[in-house]
Amino acid sequence: MRINLNFELENNIISKEYRLTIISFIKNALKIYSQNTYDILYKDNTKMKAFTFGVFLPDAKINNDNIELSSRYINVTFSIFDNQLFIELYNSFNNMLNKKYPKDENTKSQIIMTLKKITMQNEKPIKQNKIIIKFLSPLVLRDHNRETNKDIYVTFKDDNFNDILNQSVERLAKEFDFESSQIKLTPLNLTDSNGNIIQEESKTTAVPFKELLINVSYGKFCLEGNINLLNNLYKTGIGSRRSEGFGLFEVL
Incomplete structure (x- = not known):
């Protein structure tokens, strides 16, 4: 199952390590919504997790340690293998709608973002080898x-x-x-x-x-x-x- 998260950024210049902010967002959302699910996934950080994600950066231009985007919006697509985990992640993300993350603007992540929209994406069945x-x-x-x-x-x-x-x-x-x-x-x-x-x-x-x-x-x-x-x-x-x-x- 796939879902897409649309974030609004406070700045169109972001760190090359933007994935760390997304990972932090996932952990924070899960911790708030379900401490048990968070512990299952992250207490043992070597545990293989049943999801993956990709970040779409509009017209990204790399400048030294930063990336300049053409707009202040990014999309993050998640693919989740496990049905129960899909429910937990979806509810966790839904709980974060319209909330600025991270709250502390002095964060080291250099990225302040707000989740504006969550949409479901249809999977494409594979019928050929x-x-x-x-x-x-x-x-x-x-x-x-x-x-x-x-x-x-x-x-x-x-x-x-x-x-x-x-x-x-x-x-x-x-x-x-x-x-x-x-x-x-x-x-x-x-x-x-x-x-x-x-x-x-x-x-x-x-x-x-x-x-x-x-x-x-x-x-x-x-x-x-x-x-x-x-x-x-x-x-x-x-x-x-x-x-x-x-x-x-x-x-x-």
């Missing part, structure tokens, strides 16, 4: 090295990309109790009649998050796999850090 998708928030894939206890973030340009992707899918399926199988994510390019690439539809970049620079993939891709599995991944999102604003996609 090969689809074209577009990421609404970048794909993060983390390869953890147990010996060094360090994370390496891979993109579709890395040879082990689909291997790490499928390891991530297996963990998701185990956590949320659905059947897993192999999937394949392939970058897309526009070509001319001679097969020459004229536009890359799949791209990579480095995104600042929690004082790290994380390598991510974004844009349009071809996703192949079992139809039931693809429908589940459409709801959960794919990859690492999904509940922190990564891995949400739409079907084109």
